[in-house]
């Protein structure tokens with residue numbers, strides 16, 4: 442369909458995949474917070490998420506599709522953004538009319554993508570290796586009777602460099618969402634005078650609280666591991 | 669007259685012989701400018717001086733000089749129509765600037781607004797977007813119905829009127845980091861979408877106008893809101909949400 446090649450449809454796909462990631466991230470944060478509150482239930486939920494066929498073969502592919510869709514559309518849109526002004530201004534005062542976050546979504550987005558690469562290397566690739574290549578679905582290490590997930594998690598938050606990268610990435614995610622959350626409602630045409638203040642407030646709360654939650658949990662494990 | 673202190677300024681003006689030539693910023697010192705003069709009068713004074721010296725005057729667009737035609741453009745100190753809000757360049761006064769200030773004056777920059785000469789750009793892309801759907805088809809020969817005979821809710825009528833206030837100046841494009849024409853197109857779509865007379869052709873209108881804007885080379889909308897801040901007529905980005913709504917429902921059914 443010809444309409445689907447317009448930037449409005451591309452941006453609607455970005456907005457919908459972005460909002461989907463917003464929901465996913467909330468779920469992820471809730472599971473992570475179990476690692477602070479109750480390691481046993483963290484282990485159990487992790488095992489469920491990691492071995493349940495509906496999660497593994499339905500939700501996970503949707504999630505990966507969403508990330509790739511968002512990424513590919515982001516790159517196409519950014520290219521279109523740049524093409525529209527081949528000669529730049531010599532002197533621009535863009536700060537007078539728009540926020541840094543709104544003008545640099547590609548920078549915050551790519552930082553988040555780099556983090557995702559590291560995150561996959563840390564957690565996802567080893568999981569796939571253990572479960573689907575080695576075929577060990579037990580969720581336990583050899584000769585042990587406890588689930589391995591909590592130990593693995595603790596193990597990842599020992600290095601201060603890793604911690605720094607982790608925290609910084611979530612700062613960029615926060616910047617991405619400070620604009621992105623409310624922007625996606627505008628893109629799908631949902632924003633108007635009546636809903637805008639609520640959407641913006643909700644977006645600001647989410648964009649600060651959720652990344653901060655991830656940072657606090659990571660700091661908790663980092664501090665616990667250092668003695 | 670007021671004895672307000674005269675301004676001494678340094679102007680950095682974009683000079684470009686024609687569309688194909690390579691342009692550059694030229695520096696012009698300009699003394700004794702009254703803070704009460706308008707920005708375009710200041711440029712007239714600069715041009716008189718250039719003509720006296722046998723140099724070619726700076727070409728810039730202007731017509732009504734009262735904020736209604738949308739001809740005047742200029743990207744002044746990093747903002748379309750300069751630092752003041754809700755004004756066109758012809759309504760901007762030199763009291764918005766300080767004595768000794770350097771003022772950068774560039775053309776509106778967009779792939780779809782090619783430079784004709786100096787500060788003058790070709791904005792006919794806007795006309796072609798209008799031709800793609802910015803009208804209603806009414807037979808005007810003979811017994812045309814009075815538009816006021818169709819009752820319209822006051823809120824809708826007001827909203828359509830605010831959208832219709834767009835003068836097609838292109839400041840929204842110039843301000844946008846993506847040179848997007850979304851605010852202009854959205855205003856033109858909305859002024860009809862809100863009225864019963866516009867509903868009949870609403871689907872084709874939004875589809876065709878949006879596609880024409882893309883064809884002209886205007887960029888996508890990143891919702892930065894820069895357009896709304898710089899628009900001399902205060903057109904709201906609510907219009908863009910409405911345009912997206914209209915576009916989505918039209919592309920599902922058409």
Ligand code: HEM
Pocket residue numbers: 452453455456458459460462463466508511512515516518519522546547549550551553554557617620621622624625626628629889890891
């Ligand atoms: C894979 C890494 C990512 C990249 C490269 C990326 C890139 C982008 C870009 C370039 C935009 C703005 C497009 C534009 O209008 O110019 C954007 C918007 C957005 N992003 Fe991302 N992003 C990434 C990850 C995420 C994540 C993890 C989330 C949510 C948790 C997210 C949520 C959003 C939202 C809600 C928007 C607003 C969409 C709109 O304006 O309608 N992004 N992203």
Ligand code: SF4
Pocket residue numbers: 833834835836837838839840841851852855895898899900901902903
């Ligand atoms: S929307 Fe505002 S800035 Fe854009 S063309 Fe119309 S009047 Fe000018």
Ligand code: FES
Pocket residue numbers: 729730731732733734735736737738739740756757758759
């Ligand atoms: S000259 Fe007509 S709006 Fe400025």
